[in-house]
Amino acid sequence: MKVLVTVKEVAEVDDEFRISGLDIDEGSLEYDLNEWDDYAVEEAVQLSEADETDDVEVVTVTVGPERAEETVRMALAKGADRAVRVWDDALAETQFLDLDAKAELLAAIAEEEEPDLVLSGVQAADDTNGATGVALAERLGVEWAAVVNAMELDADAGVASVRRELEGGVEELTDVELPAVLTIQTGINEPRYASLRGIRQAQRKPLEVYDLDDVGLDESVVDSPVERTDMYEPESEGNATVWEGSPEDTAESLAEFLRDEGVVDA
Amino acid sequence: MSVLAVAEHRRGDLRDVSLELITAGRRLADATGGDLDVVVVGGDVDAFADRLDREGVDTVYTVDEGEEFNHEVYADAVEQLHAELEPTALVAPNSVNGLDYVPAVAERLDVPLITDVIDFEAGDGIEVTREQYGGKVETAYDVDADQYAVTIRPAEYPKAEASGDATVEAFDADVADDLGTTVNGFEEVGGGDVDITEADVLVSVGRGIEEEDNIPLIEELADTLGATLSSSRPIVDNGWLPKNRQVGQSGKVVTPDVYIAVGISGAVQHVAGMKGADTIVAINSDPSAPIYDIADYGIVDDLFEVVPELIEAFGGEAPDV
Incomplete structure (x- = not known):
């Protein structure tokens, strides 16, 4: 069977940052594998390792510029078998990719790869849309489940038995027919660190790069009725009393407060 | 419209x-x-x-x-x-x-x-x-x-x-009757030895603690204060504390008298679980962390410097971490 994992390189913002125009200044950003996708990759690799017939192929798909290959190689180093990356000048020039564009690009790859299972992070850490996986499933006409924090696969029966993490410490137990897209929640497993051997092997694993033409799409994929018009630092709503001084001083201020409140006996 | x-x-x-x-x-x-x-x-x-x-x-x-x-x-x-x-x-x-x-x-x-x-x-x-x-x-x-x-x-x-x-x-909808997704039931998670929703004082630890080996520092603080230990999501995701300690949207909603957030940035999902606390104290080195939007008191400094001092202020002994 084949497992397709959607992998996004996300931007992390430094504590001190600048906004230039409608986005964070490039100098304030660092890039990394999206945390949710790290769990999705791990889940796929564990499926592959648990399969005694060695018949599970794990393919990652990324929409992103060349810079994202570092992230893609990291997923390969952790055990994915090969990778696909889609990018195009038309994508680079657009303000941002909306939900529709992402779903359409990923669907073009998924239709080519015909996976039995697609694992996608619940959301990306940078734009936190939380909608791409389900939109992709609908576009592919397959089943799905969002916010999965445990799963068991019965490949013969073609069913994934999953737990969906609802609010308030409640989990929903659900059976999903394959093929399906599952959006993976953090905590479902313990993502591994890439081993040195894995990192070396990753350099030799196939990483195919496609442009829009290659995947049968054109520039209209970026057309969007949604336009970003502003980005700003929210005004702090806080009015916290901040204790100043050395750690000894501030700790003493807090200690005094806790004594006054009766939290701790003086 | x-x-x-x-x-x-x-x-x-x-x-x-x-x-x-x-x-x-x-x-x-x-x-x-x-x-x-x-x-x-x-x-x-x-x-x-x-x-x-x-x-x-x-x-x-x-x-x-x-x-x-x-x-x-x-x-x-x-x-x-x-x-x-x-x-x-x-x-x-x-x-x-x-x-x-x-x-x-x-x-x-x-x-x-x-x-x-x-x-x-x-x-x-x-x-x-x-x-x-x-x-x-x-x-x-x-x-x-x-x-x-x-x-x-x-x-x-x-x-x-x-x-x-x-x-x-x-409204008479014509819904699919051959469902490819079947909901079989629900399960409450996060029971166990302690009920953080009952605590008057919570000391809550977040990602700022960096490593599992550092958790005892916050445990000691909670013990010294006679408080209950809770955490934000990443700590539970990493398996450093059990699920019943998790405060937030997918964990427990708590309303203690005092909530001391140590190394917690204050993501919206976390805040949803603790904004009802009477008094919120934050210890976080990032002054722009959203936790300061809802905190009543704050110490903008390295938790590894502040927490040992705090433990000692109450006559405890900070573990080496």
């Missing part, structure tokens, strides 16, 4: 966010004096319709299909009602279940979807406000479309309280 809001319920209870959507939906409809309709799918729809009949609601549509949420039933019902009413705005909760069907409905209807909306201005189309990069910035988006869908972040709008005089109408 008109607005169609989709209510949410679980295990027999209408969820608060349903009433929040009525407030948000009414505001949206008011921008042009249009109708606000609400639909509830599944469960005891008549009882739910009663509760959804709040001031400002024109019609409550009931779809009597199934007991609990099933995304295929929801997607079919909402898609069909949408086709009939042709609302300008489809409004749904930005909840785990909302995000399990709204993206599919938006795809089917070919309308743009903006998720996790915290504010909006309606005019021609809609301008919405979202957070990005973990709440460090807010962004505005202009949606230039005749019809669109938004999911609204829970607890951003007040619940609609005043009772109304809405028409209640059953």
Whole structure:
């Protein structure tokens, strides 16, 4: 069977940052594998390792510029078998990719790869849309489940038995027919660190790069009725009393407060 | 313009966010004096319709299909009602279940979807406000479309309280009966030895603790203060503390007298679980961390410097970490 994992390189913002125009200044950003996708990759690799017939192929798909290959190689180093990356000048020039564009690009790859299972992070850490996986499933006409924090696969029966993490410490137990897209929640497993051997092997694993033409799409994929018009630092709503001084001083201020409140006996 | 809001319920209870959507939906409809309709799918729809009949609601549509949420039933019902009413705005909760069907409905209807909306201005189309990069910035988006869908972040709008005089109408949806997704039940998680919701004082640890080996430092602080230890999500995800210690949207909602957040940035999902604390104290080296938006007191410094001093101030001994 084949497992397709959607992998996004996300931007992390430094504590001190600048906004230039409608986005964070490039100098304030660092890039990394999206945390949710790290769990999705791990889940796929564990499926592959648990399969005694060695018949599970794990393919990652990324929409992103060349810079994202570092992230893609990291997923390969952790055990994915090969990778696909889609990018195009038309994508680079657009303000941002909306939900529709992402779903359409990923669907073009998924239709080519015909996976039995697609694992996608619940959301990306940078734009936190939380909608791409389900939109992709609908576009592919397959089943799905969002916010999965445990799963068991019965490949013969073609069913994934999953737990969906609802609010308030409640989990929903659900059976999903394959093929399906599952959006993976953090905590479902313990993502591994890439081993040195894995990192070396990753350099030799196939990483195919496609442009829009290659995947049968054109520039209209970026057309969007949604336009970003502003980005700003929210005004702090806080009015916290901040204790100043050395750690000894501030700790003493807090200690005094806790004594006054009766939290701790003086 | 008109607005169609989709209510949410679980295990027999209408969820608060349903009433929040009525407030948000009414505001949206008011921008042009249009109708606000609400639909509830599944469960005891008549009882739910009663509760959804709040001031400002024109019609409550009931779809009597199934007991609990099933995304295929929801997607079919909402898609069909949408086709009939042709609302300008489809409004749904930005909840785990909302995000399990709204993206599919938006795809089917070919309308743009903006998720996790915290504010909006309606005019021609809609301008919405979202957070990005973990709440460090807010962004505005202009949606230039005749019809669109938004999911609204829970607890951003007040619940609609005043009772109304809405028409209640059953909507006969033709939903798929051969479901590829079957909900078999629910399970409460996070029981065990300690109930953090009962604690008067919580010392809560977050990602700033960096490593599992450093957890004893915060345990010692909690012990010294006679407080109960809790945590934010990453600590539980990493397996450093059990699930019953987790404060937040997917964990427990706590309301202690004092909540001491150590190395917690204050992501919205965490804040949802602890903003009801009487007094919130934050120890976090990042002055722009969102935890300071709700904290009453703060120490903007390295927790590894401050916490040992604090333990010693109460005669304890900080473990070496």
